[in-house]
Amino acid sequence: MSASGCPERWLRVTANGLYCEPGDFFVDPRWPVDRAVITHGHGDHARAGHRHVLATPGTTAIMRHRHPGDPTSYQPLPYGEALTLCGVEVKLAPAGHILGSAQVVIEYQGQRVVVSGDYKRRADPTCPPFEPQQCDVFVTEATFGLPVFRHPPDGDEIDKLLHSLTLFPERAHLVGVYALGKCQRVIALLRRQGYEAPLLMHGALFGLCGVYQAQGIPLGALQPMRDLPKSELAGKIVLAPPGAQNEAWARRLPDPRTARASGWMRIRQRAKASGIELPLVISDHADWDELIATIAEVKPGELWVTHGAEEALLHQARRMGLKARALSLVGYEDED
Ligand SMILES: [Zn+2]
Numbered sequence: 575m576s577a578s579g580c581p582e583r584w585l586r587v588t589a590n591g592l593y594c595e596p597g598d599f600f601v602d603p604r605w606p607v608d609r610a611v612i613t614h615g616h617g618d619h620a621r622a623g624h625r626h627v628l629a630t631p632g633t634t635a636i637m638r639h640r641h642p643g644d645p646t647s648y649q650p651l652p653y654g655e656a657l658t659l660c661g662v663e664v665k666l667a668p669a670g671h672i673l674g675s676a677q678v679v680i681e682y683q684g685q686r687v688v689v690s691g692d693y694k695r696r697a698d699p700t701c702p703p704f705e706p707q708q709c710d711v712f713v714t715e716a717t718f719g720l721p722v723f724r725h726p727p728d729g730d731e732i733d734k735l736l737h738s739l740t741l742f743p744e745r746a747h748l749v750g751v752y753a754l755g756k757c758q759r760v761i762a763l764l765r766r767q768g769y770e771a772p773l774l775m776h777g778a779l780f781g782l783c784g785v786y787q788a789q790g791i792p793l794g795a796l797q798p799m800r801d802l803p804k805s806e807l808a809g810k811i812v813l814a815p816p817g818a819q820n821e822a823w824a825r826r827l828p829d830p831r832t833a834r835a836s837g838w839m840r841i842r843q844r845a846k847a848s849g850i851e852l853p854l855v856i857s858d859h860a861d862w863d864e865l866i867a868t869i870a871e872v873k874p875g876e877l878w879v880t881h882g883a884e885e886a887l888l889h890q891a892r893r894m895g896l897k898a899r900a901l902s903l904v905g906y907e908d909e910d
Pocket residue numbers: 614616671692
């Protein structure tokens with residue numbers, strides 16, 4: 575490999591995230607920049623205030639919705655289409671994390687780096703599956719980068735919720751879901767398991783569900799909880815952001831059974847501390863096995879780990895014969 579082709583020479587770790595010097599763009603920068611390439615719409619990756627944003631049509635739709643009035647110029651780039659920025663080729667490939675989520679495939683002087691953003695490997699009805707990309711350097715997250723994290727099949731978790739409805743028909747089931755991604759995935763999974771009744775929701779969840787529906791993702795009937803009298807809330811599923819689960823509005827629910835959909839629900843203590851009776855281990859991040867399988871499949875020469883529990887993953891990658899390095903990027907959260 576020539577010195578100029580050496581990826582750490584042209585894709586640098588800065589306080590503002592990964593910066594591609596010859597292409598003059600940042601990937602998921604924390605602070606406003608002239609040109610940003612955004613992997614997906616979660617708040618810690620897609621911040622407001624950039625001048626130019628290059629992202630998938632799904633991500634640009636999410637960003638426009640979340641940052642109304644932002645004078646950003648958005649350039650939607652569909653999956654698989656290449657674009658050249660000052661001699662650097664940029665392509666977006668599905669990451670399977672949420673609607674619009676992408677891996678950024680960056681090619682320069684014969685070297686290819688893939689920045690995966692957040693990703694998962696299992697099927698999700700709300701976005702296309704992760705597509706492995708051959709590359710010299712694979713940049714991965716490690717949110718669940720410990721062998722203890724093995725997510726169960728999502729259908730089993732949804733069945734737990736549906737079974738609970740039959741056990742406690744007099745109770746409302748209050749399910750905590752993040753507004754972007756988890757909410758729509760849980761809805762789509764419920765529909766897939768045959769649950770067709772209208773889903774009741776906290777008002778904060780409607781906006782992004784509308785964005786998904788406008789992008790062609792069917793979610794079925796959704797209804798504001800406030801439209802129903804207390805007497806009709808028994809035996810219903812009510813979705814709400816996790817932060818709203820303990821707020822005053824929830825007191826209208828008859829004897830609510832609290833659930834939460836998150837990869838962190840694998841840790842019983844965490845569920846208990848949040849007062850969750852029914853933890854649902856549904857994650858939008860790769861678990862340990864998926865991280866390892868992905869690295870084995872992509873077969874990069876080198877692995878860079880952005881954030882999360884990187885130690886075990888670095889160790890495992892070295893055992894697999896790869897050069898591995900922690901980037902320790904700051905500003906990304908471990909929400910799921
Ligand atoms: Zn994310």
